[in-house]
Amino acid sequence: MDAPSVIRTKRDRGELTDAQIDWVIDAYTRGEVADEQMSALAMAILLNGMNLREISRWTDAMIRSGVRMDFSALGVPTSDKHSTGGVGDKITLPLAPLVAACGAAVPQLSGRGLGHTGGTLDKLESIPGWRALLSNDEMMDVLRGSGAVICAAGDGLAPADKKLYALRDVTGTVEAIPLIASSIMSKKIAEGTGALVLDVKVGSGAFMKNLPDAQELARTMVGLGKAAGVNTVALLTDMSTPLGLTAGNALEVRESVEVLAGGGPADVVELTLALAREMLAAAGVHGKDPADALRDGSAMDHWRRMISAQGGDVDAPLPVAREQHVVTASSSGVLTGLDAYAVGVCAWRLGAGRARKEDPVQAGAGVEIHAKPGETVTAGQPLLTLHTDTPERYDYAMEALAGGITISPEGTAFTPKPIVLDRIA
Numbered sequence: 001m002d003a004p005s006v007i008r009t010k011r012d013r014g015e016l017t018d019a020q021i022d023w024v025i026d027a028y029t030r031g032e033v034a035d036e037q038m039s040a041l042a043m044a045i046l047l048n049g050m051n052l053r054e055i056s057r058w059t060d061a062m063i064r065s066g067v068r069m070d071f072s073a074l075g076v077p078t079s080d081k082h083s084t085g086g087v088g089d090k091i092t093l094p095l096a097p098l099v100a101a102c103g104a105a106v107p108q109l110s111g112r113g114l115g116h117t118g119g120t121l122d123k124l125e126s127i128p129g130w131r132a133l134l135s136n137d138e139m140m141d142v143l144r145g146s147g148a149v150i151c152a153a154g155d156g157l158a159p160a161d162k163k164l165y166a167l168r169d170v171t172g173t174v175e176a177i178p179l180i181a182s183s184i185m186s187k188k189i190a191e192g193t194g195a196l197v198l199d200v201k202v203g204s205g206a207f208m209k210n211l212p213d214a215q216e217l218a219r220t221m222v223g224l225g226k227a228a229g230v231n232t233v234a235l236l237t238d239m240s241t242p243l244g245l246t247a248g249n250a251l252e253v254r255e256s257v258e259v260l261a262g263g264g265p266a267d268v269v270e271l272t273l274a275l276a277r278e279m280l281a282a283a284g285v286h287g288k289d290p291a292d293a294l295r296d297g298s299a300m301d302h303w304r305r306m307i308s309a310q311g312g313d314v315d316a317p318l319p320v321a322r323e324q325h326v327v328t329a330s331s332s333g334v335l336t337g338l339d340a341y342a343v344g345v346c347a348w349r350l351g352a353g354r355a356r357k358e359d360p361v362q363a364g365a366g367v368e369i370h371a372k373p374g375e376t377v378t379a380g381q382p383l384l385t386l387h388t389d390t391p392e393r394y395d396y397a398m399e400a401l402a403g404g405i406t407i408s409p410e411g412t413a414f415t416p417k418p419i420v421l422d423r424i425a
């Protein structure tokens with residue numbers, strides 16, 4: 001077997017054989033297939049696609065490149081959620097302790113932000129003392145003690161995906177349905193969860209910009225999960241505008257704690273509850289209603305235990321950026337658009353995200369939103385507050401907002417998009 005012949009098969013719109021797929025994933029993980037050869041193959045896959053057999057084999061080969069975890073010793077049903085990535089998407093933070101409070105265990109292996117979408121680990125690291133890196137034994141201990149754990153995936157889990165994802169990020173080959181589906185599902189199946197709810201984001205701030213593409217991605221992932229014995233369901237949810245009122249690490253932790261305290265923005269609460277109900281149903285746990293667990297403080301108790309168990313000081317003040325700059329409404333009328341991608345790039349440029357994997361992020365940087373689409377605004381009224389430790393970035397960050405804020409004449413009808421657009425099971 002050799003890399004050029006595998007690349008040529010896909011370049012010429014052929015089907016890769018099982019043997020070709022097994023070989024190329026294994027050889028790439030071992031460093032025998034070079035990055036430039038894997039980039040060419042990834043681009044051929046992006047352009048020419050893969051059928052379900054190829055995607056399933058590719059996923060399986062990536063799972064076999066590393067270890068598989070097993071939580072059966074817990075004796076409690078496990079349920080996990082994975083989002084395909086969005087702006088202001090802090091849902092994992094309130095969701096994991098909420099589902100734990102309702103009786104399922106949540107082993108959540110999360111990632112860091114890259115590009116305009118935020119990462120759960122970056123958000124939690126803004127809590128003083130909190131540690132993302134846990135050994136397998138520590139992960140089990142946190143899970144036993146608090147019912148939920150959010151941590152980084154160890155190096156042994158789907159190492160082929162770790163290498164390939166970093167390569168795709170710099171070769172313009174992220175947005176390929178077969179590659180996204182196999183990347184996400186290889187990690188989730190290797191993680192060993194019994195049930196999985198996928199939050200497939202749709203809109204300007206997501207990888208999938210339109211519903212038919214998102215439906216195809218969701219169907220592919222649900223099929224892969226079920227074939228591997230994981231009870232998998234997907235919700236397709238709106239990402240045309242940011243979720244909640246914050247985009248940025250510490251800002252989003254603050255908002256998540258508000259949700260756990262029984263408050264928080266309506267869209268964040270609605271999506272958290274919808275995903276919690278799906279996770280519990282997929283795990284076969286029919287005890288407490290998640291809305292009650294937000295009201296009675298039990299979700300907050302699980303959050304405090306989970307964060308403390310990972311070294312976090314739940315009572316410490318969260319970091320605040322050194323400088324703030326207010327963006328006001330340029331005219332009076334109805335705010336009919338606040339574009340998720342524009343706000344995401346703005347937050348990223350303010351320092352909330354990173355351009356390269358090794359870059360640090362600013363814990364306090366990001367965007368606070370004062371008006372959501374559908375609200376009436378008056379000229380000069382604050383719409384956004386931009387937070388950063390590096391105010392020299394304001395102009396660059398503001399450029400990202402150009403065309404991203406739409407104010408229509410007073411009286412313009414506005415129909416809000418539902419948060420949950422579709423469900424695929």
Ligand code: URA
Nearest residue numbers: 084085179180183184
């Ligand atoms: N998240 C992943 O883990 N992989 C992708 O390819 C896209 C989003």
